[in-house]
Amino acid sequence: MPQGLFAVNISEKFALFSDRWAPKIIGAFNDLHIKAAKLKGEFVWHSHADTDELFLVTKGSLIVHLRDATVTVNAGDFFVVSRGVAHMPVAEDEYEILLFEPAGTVNTGDAGGARTVTSEAWI
């Protein structure tokens, strides 16, 4: 549910869903949404022309492939992908992340395809 005069417990939000590749909105400030997502395996190569994207890992390890580097983002770490930079997140085991990005940012960016989520809901 949209936030109000209460704190949001991040673990409780992750306990509310089990579907992967379907980010849920758990908070908002200014023009940004904070989304919780559970992911496993390979995503798709994509980029976001108009925005940076922040990944904050809360469980597991996320590997972010970039064209010229590979960055490991462990639980308790965050990583910022700059706008326009192609990236592909991947992990063998399920991982949980918070995404900070402008409301309306499409998960697959310029790539589209089967993993595109067009309507993200608050939980």
Add this chain to the structure above:
Amino acid sequence: MPQGLFAVNISEKFALFSDRWAPKIIGAFNDLHIKAAKLKGEFVWHSHADTDELFLVTKGSLIVHLRDATVTVNAGDFFVVSRGVAHMPVAEDEYEILLFEPAGTVNTGDAGGARTVTSEAWI
């Protein structure tokens, strides 16, 4: 140091400093800074006319007094104070938080005073 093609470990950043009431910049995306701060005791009543402010508590419990409510934000929780809303954070024990807010946001907002930090540095 300013971020690059590496993940930022949040705990390691908190281990780099011990001074209270002096937020350090540990990340940036779009027009936002992510700041780490150690705090204890009462802050000052203030508001930010132009921006919401997100508190993500990583250690301890933060009490945020609002004019008509009091919100407890425990470790693992976040809380968003909307623009223009007067608030005063307070805690008996030291707590550690991440702040997400536009670069240049002054910690004391419209209140000013002794706890105002005018130049925040990257660590």
